[in-house]
Amino acid sequence: MEREKIKEKIAQMTLEEKASFCSGADFWHTEALERLGIPAVMVTDGPHGLRKQDMEGDHLGVNDSIKAVCFPAGCGTAASFNRELLVEMGEALGNECQAEGVSTILGPAVNIKRSPLCGRNFEYLSEDPLLATEMAGALIQGIQSKNVGTSIKHFLANNQETRRMSSSSEIDERTLREIYLAAFEGAVMKQKPWTLMCSYNKINGVYAAENKTYLTDILRNEWGFDGYVMSDWGAVNDRVEDLKAGLDLEMPSSHGRNDALIVQAVKEGRLKESVLDAAVERILNIVFRFEENRDRTVVFDRNRDHELAKKIAYETIVLLKNEEKILPLKKNASIAFIGEFAKKPRYQGGGSSHINSHKVSSVMDAVSKVKDSVMITYAKGFSADKDELDETLTKEAVKVAKEAEVVVIFAGLPDSFESEGYDRNHMGLPDCQNILINAILDVQPNTVVVLHNGSPVEMPWAGRVKGIVEAYLGGQAVGAALLDILLGTVNPSARLPESFPLYLEDNPSYLSYIGEENRVEYREGIFVGYRYYDKKKREVLFPFGHGLSYTTFVYSNLKLSKPYIEDTDTVEVSVDVTNTGSRKGKEVVQLYVSDKESTVIRPVKELRDFAKIELKPGETKTVMFTLGKRAFAYWNIQLHDWHVETGAFDIIVAKSSKDVCLSQTIMVNSTVKLPMIYTRDTIFSDIFSNETAMNIVKPLMALEIFDDSKEEDSEVEADAIGKEMKEAMLKYMPLRGVLSFGSSITQEQLDEVIERLNKEVGNL
Numbered sequence: 001m002e003r004e005k006i007k008e009k010i011a012q013m014t015l016e017e018k019a020s021f022c023s024g025a026d027f028w029h030t031e032a033l034e035r036l037g038i039p040a041v042m043v044t045d046g047p048h049g050l051r052k053q054d055m056e057g058d059h060l061g062v063n064d065s066i067k068a069v070c071f072p073a074g075c076g077t078a079a080s081f082n083r084e085l086l087v088e089m090g091e092a093l094g095n096e097c098q099a100e101g102v103s104t105i106l107g108p109a110v111n112i113k114r115s116p117l118c119g120r121n122f123e124y125l126s127e128d129p130l131l132a133t134e135m136a137g138a139l140i141q142g143i144q145s146k147n148v149g150t151s152i153k154h155f156l157a158n159n160q161e162t163r164r165m166s167s168s169s170e171i172d173e174r175t176l177r178e179i180y181l182a183a184f185e186g187a188v189m190k191q192k193p194w195t196l197m198c199s200y201n202k203i204n205g206v207y208a209a210e211n212k213t214y215l216t217d218i219l220r221n222e223w224g225f226d227g228y229v230m231s232d233w234g235a236v237n238d239r240v241e242d243l244k245a246g247l248d249l250e251m252p253s254s255h256g257r258n259d260a261l262i263v264q265a266v267k268e269g270r271l272k273e274s275v276l277d278a279a280v281e282r283i284l285n286i287v288f289r290f291e292e293n294r295d296r297t298v299v300f301d302r303n304r305d306h307e308l309a310k311k312i313a314y315e316t317i318v319l320l321k322n323e324e325k326i327l328p329l330k331k332n333a334s335i336a337f338i339g340e341f342a343k344k345p346r347y348q349g350g351g352s353s354h355i356n357s358h359k360v361s362s363v364m365d366a367v368s369k370v371k372d373s374v375m376i377t378y379a380k381g382f383s384a385d386k387d388e389l390d391e392t393l394t395k396e397a398v399k400v401a402k403e404a405e406v407v408v409i410f411a412g413l414p415d416s417f418e419s420e421g422y423d424r425n426h427m428g429l430p431d432c433q434n435i436l437i438n439a440i441l442d443v444q445p446n447t448v449v450v451l452h453n454g455s456p457v458e459m460p461w462a463g464r465v466k467g468i469v470e471a472y473l474g475g476q477a478v479g480a481a482l483l484d485i486l487l488g489t490v491n492p493s494a495r496l497p498e499s500f501p502l503y504l505e506d507n508p509s510y511l512s513y514i515g516e517e518n519r520v521e522y523r524e525g526i527f528v529g530y531r532y533y534d535k536k537k538r539e540v541l542f543p544f545g546h547g548l549s550y551t552t553f554v555y556s557n558l559k560l561s562k563p564y565i566e567d568t569d570t571v572e573v574s575v576d577v578t579n580t581g582s583r584k585g586k587e588v589v590q591l592y593v594s595d596k597e598s599t600v601i602r603p604v605k606e607l608r609d610f611a612k613i614e615l616k617p618g619e620t621k622t623v624m625f626t627l628g629k630r631a632f633a634y635w636n637i638q639l640h641d642w643h644v645e646t647g648a649f650d651i652i653v654a655k656s657s658k659d660v661c662l663s664q665t666i667m668v669n670s671t672v673k674l675p676m677i678y679t680r681d682t683i684f685s686d687i688f689s690n691e692t693a694m695n696i697v698k699p700l701m702a703l704e705i706f707d708d709s710k711e712e713d714s715e716v717e718a719d720a721i722g723k724e725m726k727e728a729m730l731k732y733m734p735l736r737g738v739l740s741f742g743s744s745i746t747q748e749q750l751d752e753v754i755e756r757l758n759k760e761v762g763n764l
């Protein structure tokens with residue numbers, strides 16, 4: 001509906017009616033106003049399927065929702081590194097919403113995986129903001145192409161479940177920009193989500209819901225967001241302040257309580273009515289965008305979407321280790337599948353994203369449907385829902401393992417280990433599973449472990465097994481997809497969207513993760529995930545971006561379109577990739593940039609783009625990327641802007657953050673001069689680096705300490721403090737130091753020199 005018409009409707013509303021539009025009518029609907037022809041619309045979780053509750057609403061996945069299709073969770077979809085695939089998943093979700101009359105799906109969830117312990121990591125995408133924002137953007141693109149809204153969430157810095165509704169994430173400006181905001185930025189700017197959900201927590205002491213800096217200054221004014229902001233369920237703190245900050249819709253309903261506060265604030269002149277009008281306009285704009293584009297012909301074809309869930313699952317399963325080519329399994333071998341997850345896969349996490357799946361395929365279901373005869377025996381080994389060693393089950397599993405030629409153990413985290421609402425307190429698998437895996441390895445060296453989990457786990461047996469497959473939480477079709485990967489019908493092509501540390505203690509946030517009481521300091525700063533492990537040269541179990549294939553790929557011919565650019569230019573990067581193996585396969589080409597001579601503290605390298613391509617055996621394809629300023633930039637806290645330092649950068653093509661294939665150097669020239677302010681604390685080395693400044697300061701230098709001739713006269717002095725040492729010491733001496741070292745210069749003269757420096761050299 002045109003803006004004018006919406007404005008006309010708002011003009012006809014009473015103050016009370018307008019206030020009532022700023023909160024939900026109930027758990028899942030916006031308000032309606034029949035008099036003006038305004039319908040109520042429904043919003044529904046998200047992000048990897050529809051949790052549409054027809055009956056009692058709740059935000060924790062307690063009550064039942066309609067039968068729907070559970071696609072792989074965010075941990076897995078991010079591992080696909082496949083934008084097109086997520087567009088397709090989005091299109092299916094969009095259609096499901098149209099069929100079910102859902103105006104907006106509550107997702108994607110892009111919060112950065114700061115620690116492996118976050119209970120909601122399974123829903124989130126990555127430790128890397130570029131990957132997170134690109135994958136989220138693709139999902140948004142797909143969903144919104146069906147005229148259904150998305151709600152990118154949870155904005156901002158909600159990286160733990162512990163005290164999620166009261167804790168304050170204390171983060172410096174540069175870290176916020178480079179890591180936490182960046183996870184939202186690309187998706188918001190490129191894909192324009194219809195709505196955004198603010199998080200529960202505070203950011204540097206101010207609730208996300210009432211944080212004008214993020215909800216208005218950055219989100220709307222900088223990034224051009226034009227949808228409405230809704231609160232996470234119950235995230236509203238002070239309704240009037242929240243509204244002023246840019247929070248349009250409170251969810252769920254406050255049963256009139258907060259609406260009354262809005263009315264009162266307008267009447268008392270504490271809230272401009274125009275602020276209220278703007279919020280209502282934004283909400284109605286989206287309500288009508290959906291209503292006027294309803295497609296009532298669409299049906300929710302659950303079986304078709306189940307097949308799509310399987311296709312997506314193929315690309316979310318990461319082959320982590322494959323010694324002696326134990327995988328794919330030889331079909332004529334006698335194989336044992338062990339572990340209850342083989343019959344009851346863990347394929348989704350708990351909480352608000354929990355889908356009432358219309359059917360679930362386990363790997364054993366899939367085995368029963370395989371046409372060629374594969375000999376697969378099964379033993380339960382352990383119960384999937386608890387950590388209890390069962391001697392009888394263990395014995396039986398060991399016996400079955402011994403009799404087979406190859407064993408696949410289906411291990412992973414029970415539901416209770418990983419859910420919305422709380423964090424894990426360790427990174428281990430249940431002890432009973434580790435014990436079983438080791439017991440099996442004692443009798444059977446040909447063992448593969450398949451993992452069902454939403455976040456990294458420690459693998460004390462990693463060196464002993466021949467194969468490891470990270471199946472993540474692969475959605476309701478995971479079993480069928482897994483079997484095809486294990487048997488080699490499908491070639492694995494997923495890559496880790498996060499680092500797997502060897503031990504929890506290695507993780508950069510380990511010392512400060514959940515913080516103290518209601519304060520969490522993000523002390524690791526920008527060094528999240530591989531940015532930290534790389535910089536510290538720390539070994540990890542599996543690095544970010546890692547994933548194997550049943551074929552092999554070779555990179556060659558890395559070319560840059562120019563050897564030198566200004567920071568305002570772009571450069572084209574091309575690289576050839578050849579499938580040198582004997583199977584068709586998909587490869588993820590990862591492009592990193594490394595600042596070789598930075599004066600600011602930066603990661604060794606950062607992911608700046610990626611592409612996924614499919615190659616037949618022997619086939620070569622050229623992959624092209626375009627890099628602009630942002631690929632070379634860091635956030636400068638003096639400029640409050642992205643800044644590129646003049647100098648050399650390496651452009652790196654890699655198979656993971658640790659496996660560099662090719663690299664080329666480019667020179668980048670900065671067109672922005674950083675502000676230089678001279679003070680009494682400016683050190684001499686900052687003066688020496690500028691000729692004009694040097695000339696201005698020279699009079700100060702006619703001092704004993706700078707006088708080389710004196711030194712030659714005294715042999716003793718020359719020995720005690722040589723020229724080089726003197727220079728080194730002088731380097732860090734502030735200008736005010738000249739007052740203390742026998743100079744005849746007065747304070748006034750020093751200040752005059754500083755004034756000249758600022759006038760003639762400084763640039764504020």
Ligand code: BGC
Nearest residue numbers: 045058059060106232233352
């Ligand atoms: C979650 C959101 C979810 C909402 C509605 C909240 O508890 O944090 O992600 O969309 O509930 O269920």
